[in-house]
Amino acid sequence: MTQTPGSSTESENSRSVTLTRIGDGRFKATNARGGETFFGTGGLDPDFTPVELLLAAIAGCSAIDVDLITGKRSEAVSFDVACHGEKVRDEQGNHLRNIRVVFDVRFPDGEAGDQARAVMPRAIAQTRDRLCTVSRTVALGEPVVFEDVNAQD
Numbered sequence: 001m002t003q004t005p006g007s008s009t010e011s012e013n014s015r016s017v018t019l020t021r022i023g024d025g026r027f028k029a030t031n032a033r034g035g036e037t038f039f040g041t042g043g044l045d046p047d048f049t050p051v052e053l054l055l056a057a058i059a060g061c062s063a064i065d066v067d068l069i070t071g072k073r074s075e076a077v078s079f080d081v082a083c084h085g086e087k088v089r090d091e092q093g094n095h096l097r098n099i100r101v102v103f104d105v106r107f108p109d110g111e112a113g114d115q116a117r118a119v120m121p122r123a124i125a126q127t128r129d130r131l132c133t134v135s136r137t138v139a140l141g142e143p144v145v146f147e148d149v150n151a152q153d
Contacts, residue, residue, distance in 0.1 A: 015032075016031075016032060017029045017030060018030050023040075025040045025043060026038065026039075026040040026041075026045065026047060027039055027040065037053075039052075039053055051096065054096070054134075054138075055083040055084070055085055055099075056083070057134045058083050058099065058132070058134050058135045058138065059083035059101055060081075060134075061127070061133060061135060062081065062101050062103075062124075062127040062132045062134075062135060063079065065123065065126065065127035065131040065132055066103065066105070066123045066124060066127055067079060069119060069122075069126065070105070070107070070116040070119055070120060071116075073113075073115035074107050074108060074110075074112035074115065074116040075107075076105050076106060076107055076116070077106045077107060077108050078104070078106045079105050079106075080105070081101060081102065081103050081104070082101075082102045083099070083100070083102075084098075084099070084100050084102070085098060086098045099135075099138070101128075101135070103124060105120065
């Protein structure tokens with residue numbers, strides 16, 4: 001059964017988005033709360049590609065975790081995260097390898113900043129090993145099921 005965002009069949013733990021083709025190689029993604037983002041094939045438009053969205057999701061999910069943990073001690077003066085991966089095509093098909101998330105987070109001088117700096121290694125380990133749903137799903141390799149609702153039996 002196909003679920004649409006916000007449908008009554010969604011469980012509390014369910015997450016979903018719907019996509020609509022809006023042009024040649026361009027799509028709009030809508031979440032259950034009505035938020036929208038756009039992506040495409042990476043042609044002449046500034047839209048993110050799906051691979052860039054995956055990298056942004058990994059970085060974003062991890063950044064939120066680390067910010068929540070360190071922010072209990074001190075607000076960051078600057079908080080930048082980069083996520084890199086190498087797109088390859090091999091006997092397993094197209095995929096990313098060597099995915100790397102790099103944090104460049106600076107805290108103010110003083111005791112609170114020192115406390116936040118001290119928990120950074122643990123915060124990064126927690127997001128990597130347990131908290132970030134996106135990177136954990138990629139690392140664990142959850143199978144993806146594809147369906148065609150219009151397929152003839």
